Amino acid sequence: MNASILARMLRHDWLPLLLMAIAAIVVLALISASFFSNYNLFVMLRILSVTSLVALSQMVTIAIGQMNLAVGAIGGLVAILFGAMLELYGVPIPLAVLAAIGIGLLCGAVNGVLIAWTRINGFIITLAMLSVFTGLNYGITKSIPFYNMPQALKTAYDSYLGPIPMILFIPVLAALGVGFVLNRTRAGRHMLAMGGNPAAAELAGISVTRTLIFTHVLSGGLAGLAGVVAVARLGTAEPSIGADWLLASFAAPVIGGAALAGGHVSVIGTMIAVVLVILLENGLLLARTNPFYVQFFLGALILLAVMFNQWRARRTEARRASGRVVPT
């Protein structure tokens, strides 16, 4: 490949990832005839519908330079409360969805207000709230799922709009929405400003407190939505929903090129990374690899992606230094 084309493509955080994803798809299609089967594609899409929301939920907190360890715990709590509303109280589905998202927003607000009020590190607060939310979840359910979800929920989840499965809209709309908030709204610009340089943001007259709380509310809402979608996907409201979200929630934004210190995240990169993770799992499945090794390969993928990002950042830095006398 021409060196200058390669250089230009490397400038976008997500282009090498996209190439990797395409390569993975080609390889998988060659390895296994069943890869492009409707069934297999639908299985992947179902995973995507949840994981993309989980990744975005974490990504917005990374944008301000924080973490939300309670992403899965919020998702789980929302999932069982959503299930309870449907099974025990017969709440109409649209209302229950809205209420469930509201609970997610509320959980996020608790995180945000606690961090802002105590000024304790967000890592610790969300770690504690992870336990609090999970405890509530198991206390309410005694670890027993709500099995009787209305058929209408399953039907809606598996329905098509013309040839397009409805569940494809979830990641697409969520990504567009979060991208819009971050890039085009005042609140989103304040978030990335705070992540990029908290002192400068505060001196410029931004309310760091308000931005911090808004971010956690947004993160909680997305985690809650992920919980709702997970219930629709499984057909039962299981208390264990969310228990295994944490790794993917960090892996996707970081593979997607996010700076853990804050100030820079890529919505497209994160979404491609989610697809890449799903392809990896699917590929291992199709190749009949021992499923217990999935974690191993996922870890390897994270390491490789982060090392690549690091290499690229150093390279850009070196170029800038050699091209200019006064560094910026």
Added chain:
Amino acid sequence: MSALLTVSGVSKSYPGVLALDGVNLRLQAGKIHALVGENGAGKSSLIKILTGVIEPDAGDIVLAGKPVRFSRPRESLAAGIAVVHQERNLIPRYSVAENMFLDRLPTRYGVVQRRQMHDGARRWLDVLELDVDPATPVRYLSVAQMQLVEIGRALSLQSKVLLLDEPTASISEHEVERLVGILRRLRDQGTAILFVSHKLEEVISLCDRITVLRDGQNASDAQPLAGMSKDDIVTLMVGREAAVTGLGTRTATPGPCRLELDGVATAAGHVGVNIKVHAGEVVGLYGLVGAGRTELAKALIGVDRVTGGHVRIDGRPVRVRSPLEALRRWRLGYVSEDRKGEGLILAHSVTRNTAITVWHRLRRAGGLIWGGIERAFIRPLIERLDVRTPSLEQAVGNLSGGNQQKVSVAKWLAADTRILIIDEPTVGVDVRTKGYLHRLVWKLADEGTAVLLITSELAEMIQLADRIYVMNGYRVVGEVANSHDYDGMSGTLMQIIQKDNDVRFQPGRAQEERGGQHV
């Protein structure tokens, strides 16, 4: 005429340091007021209080007849006080326009209106005659352009009170003239302007009144500038007694060349740096903030990479890959300018902080370090430096700024270095400690250490150094033998920098073209 902004009896103390001690300041509408003082005199603390970055311990602030108290920057902005801080406060990935309007992005239904924002920014860029696209991320701008963006942001607030902390430090003479024109116009429209600068010529030609701070107190309080000379101001700044007494003189007896930089380039962006430091010599590296002095020191000790030229120690070409190697193999030490961030581990004891450079030598059988041996080694150093601490086990975070600085220096004395780079040794320390540290620098040189001194404080540089290199824009742009005459030397050094800036910032002239060239 009554004042628009009155500060009276404001005090602020940090652990061990009284930064402001009952300071007064009165700004009038339609006047440009100068605030001058040496580094550490309290100018920046005062500005931080006026802009809600820090809160005063005591004192009153009255704005337009009403008492005010700011506990965060938003509040002071809302009250109509705009500021250009001394440090750059931009968000690198954000555009020029976004940085200017960050706190008041024009929105419709919460959605940022980019065109409106860019139009707004362009208006102020035009006023400053800064020819950049408002959509450019600021990280692609030069330092001078960034400075102008910050000034543009402050102007765009169109506030009643405008505070400028060293706005001209990194811009060219041409840009300074333009800024001066704008400030005069704002003054005539009734804005109250506070102008902080080290460049006394600017102060004298631009300002109406002057407040001088010295060691956190008023040396003058809103004195009319008419009829004052540069000498008058300098005397107010340094104080008569300090100007007269001082250290006396020192005759340097340089030995062999210990450290030599020959055309050194670094990953940080230095080009063609030539410097020699001999044993027994105090060599100064002078420059304005952002000139690249600390960055050069970091490259020399192996934190950053040297990418070109030669570094020689005792005539041998060396490649220092890490601070560990610098210390162990070449006995090259670096006293950091940032004692809290890099110089000390605040929660650790005096002993541990001092012994950290010599643990490998204090190890006994089995690699163990015994507290007794450690303390016995450290005690003479702590006594020699007269560190005031209740015990050697005291956490250094509890000591005063001056004593912290002594500990920061002590650990390098413990390491017994042959070449010592000392970066801003007396920032935020009291006068007595300052004198003490000054004598120590000379004593080290007299004992044969090659000392490379970095300081932004002109008086300190002219007092201590035998020779001075001037650094600007990551290059060495001049070398001067120190005459120890403050007025003459300060003029000479400033001239070298100004002359270089004028060439550097000439439109259409690439900086790379003259990399490494000496003036």
